[in-house]
Amino acid sequence: MRGPTEATRVGIGLVRRDGRYLIRRRPPIPGSPMPGLWEFPGGKCEPGEPPELAARRECLEETGLVVEISRKRRLITHRYPHGLVELHYFDARPADPSSEPAPDSGFLWVPAGTLPGLTFPEANAPILAELAGSVPSP
Numbered sequence: 001m002r003g004p005t006e007a008t009r010v011g012i013g014l015v016r017r018d019g020r021y022l023i024r025r026r027p028p029i030p031g032s033p034m035p036g037l038w039e040f041p042g043g044k045c046e047p048g049e050p051p052e053l054a055a056r057r058e059c060l061e062e063t064g065l066v067v068e069i070s071r072k073r074r075l076i077t078h079r080y081p082h083g084l085v086e087l088h089y090f091d092a093r094p095a096d097p098s099s100e101p102a103p104d105s106g107f108l109w110v111p112a113g114t115l116p117g118l119t120f121p122e123a124n125a126p127i128l129a130e131l132a133g134s135v136p137s138p
């Protein structure tokens, strides 16, 4: 069991193709985790798993796409009511450029400029502005 100061490590894939990113909307069911928010594919690292591999694995599990990670874009540590998270964001692209997310996955390609107008988990804010091009990347 993690203590209140120990962060949960998360790997997130910023999967880009033709200026669009792969995102989905979480079910808007009251009581479910972060209802109705948009998210990039990602999830918690397994014990001993590097965040880059967690991002690849979660992209495959959630979208059905094999992705190639190109670089780590950012590390953001954030405290949510449900705990402290260490979010590792990776730039990625589909290994097969013509592949599409599984139809039942809920993932869609959304233009980068649209991202700041959508509601994501609050830790994502700097990433959204950066991907949309309104602030330079570090």
Ligand SMILES: Nc1nc2c([nH]c(=O)n2[C@@H]2O[C@H](COP(=O)(O)OP(=O)(O)OP(=O)(O)O)[C@@H](O)[C@H]2O)c(=O)[nH]1
Pocket: 010, 012, 034, 038, 039, 040, 041, 042, 043, 044, 045, 080, 085, 087, 120, 121, 122, 123, 124
């Ligand atoms: N997938 C994803 N998680 C995000 C994003 N932004 C963000 O703050 N998170 C946070 O990262 C954590 C990911 O946890 P998760 O619950 O999706 O991971 P998981 O799939 O391994 O969990 P589970 O097996 O318990 O369902 C959550 O605390 C979530 O709030 C995002 O854009 N995508």
